[in-house]
Amino acid sequence: MQKFLRFPTLSYPKLTLLVLSYILTYLLFINGSFSALSGIIHLLGYIGVFIAGIFYSYGLTSGLITPVIFLMAKSLNIFVAGFIGGLGSLVGDLLIFEFIKVGFSDEIQKLGHEKLLMKIKMPVIVRSYLAIIVGAIIIASPLPDELGVSIMAMSHISIRNFIFMDYLLNTSGILFILFLGL
Numbered sequence: 001m002q003k004f005l006r007f008p009t010l011s012y013p014k015l016t017l018l019v020l021s022y023i024l025t026y027l028l029f030i031n032g033s034f035s036a037l038s039g040i041i042h043l044l045g046y047i048g049v050f051i052a053g054i055f056y057s058y059g060l061t062s063g064l065i066t067p068v069i070f071l072m073a074k075s076l077n078i079f080v081a082g083f084i085g086g087l088g089s090l091v092g093d094l095l096i097f098e099f100i101k102v103g104f105s106d107e108i109q110k111l112g113h114e115k116l117l118m119k120i121k122m123p124v125i126v127r128s129y130l131a132i133i134v135g136a137i138i139i140a141s142p143l144p145d146e147l148g149v150s151i152m153a154m155s156h157i158s159i160r161n162f163i164f165m166d167y168l169l170n171t172s173g174i175l176f177i178l179f180l181g182l
Contacts, residue, residue, distance in 0.1 A: 011110075017060065025063035041068050042075055049081045053088020056174060057096060059144025066177060073181030082178055086171025093139070093166045096149045097159070131155035132165075140169040 010016050041048035052069055055061040072081060132155050138148030152162060 014059075021060045022063045025067070028064075042072065046076065046080065046084050048072075049076065049085045050088035053085035053090075053170070053174065054092040056085065056170065057089045057092025057145045059146050062144060069174060069177045070181040073178040078175065078178040078182070082171055082175035085174040086167050089145070089170035089174065090163065090167045093145050093149055093170070094163070096146055097153060097162060128155045132157060136165055136169055139166055140173040145170075 041052055044051065049069075049072065052065050052072070055065040056069065069085065131151050135148040135150075135152035135155065138151065139145050149162075149166075152165075157165075
C-alpha cells in the first residue's frame with residue numbers, strides 16, 4: 001500500500017493565512033505593484049474611499065487596502081475621505097458582527113483555552129472591559145477587524161455601542177493612515 005504525502009495541519013489556519021497576506025502585501029508594496037489597484041480606487045473618488053473602507057474591515061484585504069488609502073491622501077480631502085471610509089468600514093464590520101459565529105470565533109475560543117491565557121486570573125467584569133479595550137485597539141488598527149469584532153462580541157457589547165465605537169475607531173484609523181500619506 002502506498003503512503004500518501006501528508007501535509008501538516010495548522011492549529012490556526014485562518015490566522016496563518018492572515019500573516020501570509022500581510023507578508024504578501026509588504027512584498028507587493030515595496031515592488032510598487034499597487035499602482036493598478038490604487039488607480040482604480042482613485043478613479044472612483046469618494047465612492048472608491050467607501051469601497052476601500054469596506055475592504056479595510058476584512059483581515060485578508062486590510063493589508064492590501066492600507067497602502068491604497070495611504071496613497072489617496074494626496075488626491076482627496078482627507079477629512080471627507082476619512083469619514084466616508086469609516087462609514088464603509090462600519091458596513092463591513094456590521095457584516096462581520098452578524099456572521100461572527102461562523103468566522104474567527106472558533107479559533108478565538110480555542111486560543112482562549114491556551115495554557116498561557118488560562119494562567120491569567122482576573123474577575124469577569126475586568127475581563128469584559130479588557131476585551132472591549134483590546135477589541136477597540138484592534139479595530140482602530142489595520143489588523144483584522146474580524147479579531148476585534150469577535151473579541152467585542154464575546155464581551156456582550158450592545159449593537160448600538162458597537163456601531164458608535166466601530167465607526168469612531170475605524171474613522172480614526174483611516175484618518176491616521178491618510179495623515180501619514182500627506
